[in-house]
Amino acid sequence: MSVLLIGGLLEKKYNPEKVELKWQKYWAENNLHKTGSEPDKKKFYCLEMFPYPSGKIHMGHVRNYAIGDVIARYKKMRGFNVLHPMGWDAFGLPAENAAINQGVHPAKWTYDNIDYMKNQLNRMGLSYDWEREVLTCSPEYYKWNQWFFLKMYEKGLAYRKSSFVNWCPSCATVLANEQVIDSKCWRCDSIVVQKELEQWFLKITHYAEELLQACDSLKGWPESVVLMQKNWIGKSEGLETDFAIDGMDEKIRIFTTRADTLFGATFVCLAPGHELSEKLVTDKEALEKVKEHYGKMEQKVGLFTGHYAINPVNGEKIPIYVANFVLMEYGTGAIMSVPAHDQRDFDFAKQYGLPIKTVVVPEGKEKISLDEAYEEDGVLVDSGEFTGLKSAEARVAIAKSLEEKGLGKRVVNYRLRDWGISRQRYWGTPIPIIYCDKCGTVPVPEADLPVILPENVKFKGTGGSPLKELEDFINVNCPKCGGRAKRETDTMDTFVDSSWYFFRYCMPKDDIDLTSRPPEFDYWMPVDQYIGGVEHAVLHLLYSRFFTRVMRDLGLTDLSEPFENLLTQGMVCKETLKCPEHGWLLPEEVKDGKCIKCGSAVESGRVEKMSKSKKNVVDPDHLINKYGADTARLFSLFAAPPEKDLEWSDKGVEGTYRFLHRVWNIVYQNLEKLKEAKGTEPDMNALLRKTHQTIKRVTNDIEREYHFNTAIAAMMELVNEISSFKPKSDKDWGTFRFAVETVLLLLSPFSPHIAEELWETLGNSPSIFNKPWPSWDEEIAKEEEIELVIQVNGKVRAKLMIPAGLPEEEIKQKALNEPKIKALTDEKPIKKIFVIRGRLLNIVI
């Protein structure tokens, strides 16, 4: 590479694309990102959540993977064996929609997207070991989903039951809760109905208590995420008790957390799906109507069954209703209703003219108003022998009393439900089950795995799974009796795929066998640092914790928790533009603050999460083409600390780009002298001190919660100081070179290409990533002089340079002798002097 001198200035201009492509090629050819395995090093497993191959990466990915790459590269330089893998969450609905809408096979669509996105990731200069790439739609991978399913089936952790699902009649498919918007299908706007369907479930509730308890061991997780997990599991302790049905030999078992209000129950409600609802209600049509309103919040709908229940504590006869707001899935599917002390029951009672009976009053009061329910604790009234007790005491006393009489028992309930994994879709893992008329539900034998997802399917515009039409697939011989049988056509929820992929990365591609415990699990797991969006704070992380426990109980690992440390990055946001007539606008649709379509004044300024619909996205391809990957990475790390939302600013990107130019120019404008200075020991001076201080700051900022933004600010300060440093001697040039090389080392995890290039330019042999992370000398970093701030009564009155490490008495004397301070303290008695070493002194008068 030649350097042209024109008019005394070097023409060598920073060309990010050229530099970046050169080093990406070099890294690939030299296998630089291969997972380390040196026995004397400690391991570090750095993982970013793998993407769904939707087509192109977005800025959220750029941020996520930039963060992960800094950590991976930094840890490698700190001497760890680093595992830093990447893969694809490749099953899912969008691929199937593409098939329906564009006629492309989901597999082709997916693989094409992966091709494109993999190039984008490589173009970002990310240090992945692609030998371990996970592709969840490959039979080699999903075979083990099926294997896990069979193991869980054996243990009773996978079971089939009928339950209500969101069903879109027009698409003929089940919808997830988040695909139902205002009771309508997200795709076709049809009204979603509740349909009862046989579905496969994984028994995550078996681990509910353990998953909850272990939350407290998640020390490396953000507290907010741990809390969300706890709330999701939602443990509540209460009482189960039976209400006998008057004139029948049946009982209604109810669950309550408010045993203290038992005397205030004025009716009982059953969920519409409760078996007794069917039994007690004769008007089936009316019952159907209630069922239609099940799970809908707009209004409460009830139906009197014509029967009465008997309150176990006082023998009162109270009416039994079927009510749409009572959930079948929680507790026992039946409740006692205490309208005086529960707002929902209160509303229902008002609507159907049912009595309201107060049994708890606030301490020191005798009555409560009847405008709304009194839900707080208080003192019991009209509650027989329990009258006068406080709520908390009464809950225990009443529960005990019922337990003794054999009429109830204290129980624990969880909000957490078993995980329904059946999807009436094509593009997912086939559930390995066969239905035989003779033998019933028969699991596919392990030796027959994987059940391959057939490719020769036809997609109809109406939705529904095309597997149902595929005779070759459906018709099989029963593994037990050999007779004719039918395959399950549902596929698994894609959350299954992502619940254990981090185990799979521990070994190279396709090299996996879970029938015996892989030693790689013991070496690499747990993940030391997991990084991803907070949108997965509950489901993905909870399912992964569940799967890890299942694997533990299968003897595949000793671990219970897969992720030692978790970093949830903030969203990438940008200013939006909105026209009162035309809605969201692209920046190019606005001219001089006005909409180019209609000329109305554009409302701008609201910062929102980047999304196509709000037209405020930045395309990573454009960004990288214009500024290069190093700038894109550096800006997304500099603009905010990783866990906070990041506000995108095109101007800010320019600033970061400028900074890299400055680094580049420092090297090229001083190249000859810098090369000559190779081997010259640095000399003690202010720049050397600043260099050591910067190593310390950058290292500490990375170690302390990955505060990359301040680490980068520190590097900028050092670069500013290098720019203004004018070397006078050979030794000065030694210092200069040391400072520049240190900047490159510190910068290398953030902007790896430019660091690598300039490192080589200075006459060093690549790769910079084989160099150890620099260390600092505390003695050199120490300031000789410090600025002493002198306060009088807490207000800054003077500043004074003093030698560091001056004894306290001398500091006081110097401060008191300062003319300004003398004037202020003159003739006044000094009450006290506080000295904060190395910082400040406060004189109280």
Next chain:
RNA sequence: GCCGGAGUGGCGGAAUUGGUAGACGCAAGGGACUUAAAAUCCCUCGGGGCUUUGCUCCGUGCCGGUUCAAAUCCGGCCUCCGGCACCA
């Protein structure tokens, strides 16, 4: 409604254990270089006041408290963002 998180210059953000509020960057203004522009470099940059190269007062959402000292700790509010939401 319940549970979290946040609020600091014109803007993004710093301030590690309570110890100089505003690091670093952006924007803005002024200057140098240039025929000119871009780029680059230098200077100024929270607000007010004054006797203006300095001095002084105010200032971290609002009100109060603890302390020699509060962006930081405590109590009470306000606003915004996120999660859950008929879970009995």
